[in-house]
Amino acid sequence: MSASVIIGSDPSGAPVPVDIEELLATRLLVQGNSGSGKSHLLRRLLEESASLVQQVVIDPEGDFVTLAEPFGHVVIDGSAYSGDEIARLAARIRKHRASVVLALDGLELEAQMRCAAQFLATLFDAPREEWYPALVVVDEAQIFAPAAAGDVSDEVRRLSLAAMTNLMCRGRKRGLAGIIATQRLAKLAKNVAAEASNFLMGRTFLDIDMVRAADLLGMERRQAEQIRDLARGHFLGLGPAISRRPVAVKIGDVRTRARNVIQGLTPLPAAGQDMEALLLAEPAVPEPVPCAMPLGPEAADSGELLEQIASYVPAGEEAEVSTEPSLFAAQEQAAGVSAVLAELAAEPDCTFQPVAALFQDFTLRCRMKRIAGHGLDVTAFRRRFALAVAGADEADPDWAELLRIAGDVQDDLVAPFLVIARAAQRGEPCPDDAELSRIYGTSSPGRIRRLLEHFEKAGLIVVRTDFGGRRSIGIPALGATTAPVDQDVTG
Ligand SMILES: Nc1ncnc2c1ncn2[C@@H]1O[C@H](COP(=O)(O)OP(=O)(O)OP(=O)(O)O)[C@@H](O)[C@H]1O
Ligand SMILES: [Mg+2]
Structure with missing residues (x-):
């Protein structure tokens, strides 16, 4: 199994791979203005690597919850649980290696930071035997690791920053690989950004961000202008998991979409409508009081979610x-x-x-x-x-007998054996080579011949071909034989 995924193509159309194993050791920083395609890029990376590695997404906008259906990520609505419950969920996630999306869109800024900090700190503090590799993707990372004091209390800022610093600086040993995206490098705490060795830089307008991006990519300042001209979905990549030299990448398509995306312009209501009357009209039914909670399916209680996490099977394992x-x-x-x-x-x-x-x-x-x-x-x-x-039905006594005599037949050979034995039991025609090939999963007639020889040597079947070239197969353990059938395909 390859540990690389293709994130897009270079200007010549050649695929650009990202080495996931290397990424686990060297982390990734994505920067680009709003609309440059960062979330799309993260989604591409997550989708492509979903079967390779455990994934934890810290999702301030609730965009990534759509990964749940095709990829089985467990969605945790951050607004629905207490701090203790979030810690318990995070601990189970490490233990069961579940891929999850922590959706924080139902929370105010300070609560988002608190929730993410608690969650990340618990992932980080997992016991040593649970240090399995996982990608920890943080979109809008400047929220959780702000460069400067802002509107939130010092205590919350310290907690959140410490969790992000631990993730980026000391997470590797514990299997946690930070992948962080931000609109503005200048707004992201320097020590958090500094720990990434891989970069994907998208369109960036402000000089201060452009210069920092160019520095990280090892580009001359005058070359930095090209970062301003990048189109949506285009990034410059560099780092041990991507390329030793800066490479231009157009990010490829994704299978899932962000929730609630508005595509392009939507026609305005017809000019003739009496907007004032519409706005002032009495509501027919009392309107819900606005609240910070997300509207949508109700969140599972934490016990149910713990169960989902416990029954999580890492894709491909x-x-x-x-x-x-x-x-x-x-x-x-x-x-x-x-x-x-x-x-x-x-x-x-x-x-x-x-x-x-x-x-x-x-x-x-x-x-x-x-x-x-x-x-x-x-x-x-x-x-x-x-x-x-083979169509076996254990509840049927005839099948039960067949399953008993097939008890010692190897797993990969048991299906063709059962269809032959079933035909014998019913006195039906012997399945032909085309049918056996389909059941056995081979297109080689030679393999079918060898399969029958193997069964015969093992005393499971007796093959008889009559003078007319018609084959029948006897099953000694059943004392029964299939009806003879013409063989067109003999190999
Ligand atoms: N490579 C791409 N191919 C096709 N569409 C893309 C690509 N990259 C981005 N888009 C589309 O462009 C729009 C903006 O992209 P996206 O939401 O990823 O931007 P962003 O950088 O995350 O912005 P913000 O910082 O505001 O969250 C989305 O509708 C997305 O589907
Ligand atoms: Mg985004």
Whole structure:
């Protein structure tokens, strides 16, 4: 598995990779004016690396919550929990390696800083055995690590700044890699910015920011003008995880969108409308009192969220067999898992996919169906998937017998064995090579021939070809034989 992801292309159209492993060790700073495309860039990086590494997003605008559906990030609405609850959630995130988005859009500035500080400090303080690698992405980092005292109390500023400094300066050893984005370098605390060795600089108008950006990129001051001329979505990149020389990158497309984006101009209401009357009209129903809380789906209580985090399976990795209580009753859960397996097995060409990709797909589908902790590791999954491909139904006594005699057959061979044995049990025609190839996930007739030879050597089957060239296969353990069938494909 490659540890690089493509973030975009250079002026010649060549892909520009970012080495995620190197990024974990050397961190990243993104700067650009509002609308230069920083959040888009972070989203691209997050989407592309979602299956490679745990991700924690500190999201002041609540933009990244849309990662939840396709990538399974757990969303934590920062406005819905107490400080203690946030700390408990953060501790569990380290333990279970869950990818999360901490959405802070429902909070006032000071509360955003407090919440992020508590959250980051707890991630940082995790016990040594939980120092797994994770990208910690902080958008609008100047909020949490301001260069100068502002409107918030000194105590909150100190807390927040300390958490960000720890993340950037001492996080690496603990597996935490800071990726921070800011509109203005001059507004970001110097010691926080200084710890990043990778930079992606977007369009920057103010001289003071441009000069700092040019310094970080090692560019001559007079070359710095080009930073002013960068188009939206274009960045200059430098650093051990990106390139040894400054490289121009156009950031590639993303699969998800920020929540509530307004695209371009929206037509104004027709001029004829009596706006005054509309504004002054009595409301038909009492209007809600404005409050700082976000409108939208209600936040889960913290117990439910802890459970979601506990059942989180890092994308692309094996599941821990969950011992946590599940949201579903056990039976309902088992039925849900079987349904997902059947759905997956019905996908065309599924048997040709590598098991890791199938397992990831399976985990994602379970999550979409809110099956918390499907309880399978990759080995158990492989077997269950093979049974699903063969169409096995454990509740059916005929199938139970077949599964018993297939008990010792290897996981990767069990599906073709079962379809042959099933045909024998019912006295149906022997599956032809094309069908066996589909079930086995091969396009090579030679492999099917070797598979049958292997089964025969193991005493599982007896192949018989009659003088007319028709093949039938007997299953000694069943005392049954398939009906003979013409073989067009013999390899
Ligand atoms: N590489 C790109 N390709 C296509 N669209 C892009 C690209 N980069 C940015 N955009 C679009 O431009 C708009 C502004 O981008 P984005 O929100 O990422 O800017 P930003 O730098 O985060 O701004 P702010 O600092 O105000 O949050 C968005 O609608 C985004 O979808
Ligand atoms: Mg942004």
